[in-house]
Amino acid sequence: xxxxxxxxxxxxxxxxxxxxxxxxxxxxxxxxxxxxxxxxxxxxxxxxxxxxxxxxxxxxxxxxxxxxxxxxxxxxxxxxxxxxxxxxxxxxxxxxxxxxxxxxxxxxxxxxxxxxxxxxxxxxxxxxxxxxxxxxxxxxxxxxxxxxxxxxxxxxxxxxxxxxxxxxxxxxxxxxxxxxxxxxxxxxxxxxxxxxxxxxxxxxxxxxxxxxxxxxxxxxx
Amino acid sequence: xxxxxxxxxxxxxxxxxxxxxxxxxxxxxxxxxxxxxxxxxxxxxxxxxxxxxxxxxxxxxxxxxxxxxxxxxxxxxxxxxxxxxxxxxxxxxxxxxxxxxxxxxxxxxxxxxxxxxxxxxxxxxxxxxxxxxxxxxxxxxxxxxxxxxxxxxxxxxxxxxxxxxxxxxxxxxxxxxxxxxxxxxxxxxxxxxxxxxxxxxxxxxxxxxxxxxxxxxxxxx
DNA sequence: ATTCTATTTTAGGCAAACCTAATAAATTTT
DNA sequence: AAAATTTATTAGGTTTGCCTAAAATAGAAT
Numbered sequence: 193x194x195x196x197x198x199x200x201x202x203x204x205x206x207x208x209x210x211x212x213x214x215x216x217x218x219x220x221x222x223x224x225x226x227x228x229x230x231x232x233x234x235x236x237x238x239x240x241x242x243x244x245x246x247x248x249x250x251x252x253x254x255x256x257x258x259x260x261x262x263x264x265x266x267x268x269x270x271x272x273x274x275x276x277x278x279x280x281x282x283x284x285x286x287x288x289x290x291x292x293x294x295x296x297x298x299x300x301x302x303x304x305x306x307x308x309x310x311x312x313x314x315x316x317x318x319x320x321x322x323x324x325x326x327x328x329x330x331x332x333x334x335x336x337x338x339x340x341x342x343x344x345x346x347x348x349x350x351x352x353x354x355x356x357x358x359x360x361x362x363x364x365x366x367x368x369x370x371x372x373x374x375x376x377x378x379x380x381x382x383x384x385x386x387x388x389x390x391x392x393x394x395x396x397x398x399x400x401x402x403x404x405x406x407x408x409x410x411x412x413x
Numbered sequence: 414x415x416x417x418x419x420x421x422x423x424x425x426x427x428x429x430x431x432x433x434x435x436x437x438x439x440x441x442x443x444x445x446x447x448x449x450x451x452x453x454x455x456x457x458x459x460x461x462x463x464x465x466x467x468x469x470x471x472x473x474x475x476x477x478x479x480x481x482x483x484x485x486x487x488x489x490x491x492x493x494x495x496x497x498x499x500x501x502x503x504x505x506x507x508x509x510x511x512x513x514x515x516x517x518x519x520x521x522x523x524x525x526x527x528x529x530x531x532x533x534x535x536x537x538x539x540x541x542x543x544x545x546x547x548x549x550x551x552x553x554x555x556x557x558x559x560x561x562x563x564x565x566x567x568x569x570x571x572x573x574x575x576x577x578x579x580x581x582x583x584x585x586x587x588x589x590x591x592x593x594x595x596x597x598x599x600x601x602x603x604x605x606x607x608x609x610x611x612x613x614x615x616x617x618x619x620x621x622x623x624x625x626x627x628x629x630x631x632x633x634x
Numbered sequence: 635a636t637t638c639t640a641t642t643t644t645a646g647g648c649a650a651a652c653c654t655a656a657t658a659a660a661t662t663t664t
Numbered sequence: 665a666a667a668a669t670t671t672a673t674t675a676g677g678t679t680t681g682c683c684t685a686a687a688a689t690a691g692a693a694t
Contacts, residue, residue, distance in 0.1 A: 229652075
């Protein structure tokens with residue numbers, strides 16, 4: 193089955209929303225997330241309900257069926273693969289890719305997704321550190337933690353950011369930190385919770401605020 | 414200004430149509446090309462006329478304004494860049510890329526086009542041998558000729574095909590011929606106009622029909 | 635020059651997705 | 665538990681892009 197751009201946006205939105213908040217998603221939550229009106233949401237989820245992509249009961253919110261979830265995962269897969277492509281292949285910055293990926297995720301071609309995936313060498317995480325679902329919709333889980341919580345002297349790899357504002361990404365660039373950078377916490381300051389990290393024999397100072405916005409993962413595997 | 418998917422399709426169609434047939438394009442020509450009805454075409458070109466992208470006069474057909482032509486060229490630029498990307502980077506076959514590029518050409522991001530162009534190293538021709546307009550909409554002209562018309566013993570490079578059916582492309586593959594292959598005509602048969610070409614010390618026989626569907630260019634550049 | 639034919643335009647509708655305003659249901663407050 | 669408030673749904677419109685059928689025009693044939 194092939195779905196409209198709007199239908200795809202709704203499926204993705206529902207999935208995204210219940211990663212944090214619990215299922216059934218309220219109509220108003222969706223309307224807020226999609227910058228649309230509650231009445232438009234009601235209309236659309238009724239349609240998706242008929243297509244058996246969601247379970248919807250009047251006044252009780254909505255959640256995805258297995259089928260709807262698979263669809264959502266495939267869209268998210270495409271979104272994140274394209275983000276990875278934009279950053280790794282075309283040299284975009286982390287914060288520039290979202291809008292473009294929002295468009296690219298709707299391109300319909302299984303072959304394209306497969307070939308892109310292969311070309312990128314089957315990446316497991318996108319540039320923001322979020323996992324990329326595989327062909328079957330399976331997500332590798334992340335084990336990512338905040339740099340602020342990393343143990344001293346353990347080699348870590350930067351896998352993403354929590355704050356993906358242009359300001360923060362520029363800040364990281366200035367400090368020579370980016371996706372894939374391998375660092376080691378050498379010191380944690382008691383009084384302001386700032387940290388010192390070592391990167392290629394260079395000592396870098398990061399405030400608590402910065403350290404709480406960088407995701408890292410133990411560098412083994 | 415940003416235009417709808419349909420508007421873009423119409424602009425591109427008008428441009429494509431008057432590469433062959435003369436300007437003003439008839440409503441029915443456009444309808445045929447776009448697989449839509451004449452009444453729909455009338456409606457749309459009236460809208461494009463108001464937006465000053467085309468000049469339209471009742472019953473007398475339509476042609477592009479300078480602005481409309483620039484828009485069309487930018488869409489064609491995107492289409493052909495993406496085709497080049499799909500074939501060169503993702504290893505698609507020539508005949509598989511058109512539908513996907515039809516979708517990708519509508520992605521809106523100047524930066525994406527620039528970066529893609531740079532990544533591909535500013536290609537001048539797409540995999541079918543058609544020229545890719547540059548940022549300013551300038552087309553390099555091709556000097557491509559049919560293999561059937563190539564002089565004997567002059568090294569030529571395959572730059573495209575006229576027939577891009579799956580059948581023909583498979584045929585070429587079987588003969589070990591593809592985009593960029595360098596060949597030399599060694600013999601032209603008088604009686605059936607078939608040709609013999611040399612490719613890496615291998616003699617290949619091609620019928621007149623085949624030779625009339627392969628575009629080549631002198632291999633100097 | 636008039637008639638015939640083919641093309642084009644206009645008129646009137648339809649579906650998708652959105653909107654505002656009115657109503658209905660659920661939830662919270664008293 | 666009733667009233668008040670918040671949230672959700674329905675009703676009725678709008679826009680975009682398509683369609684069919686009817687009317688208008690242009691071009692060809694007599």
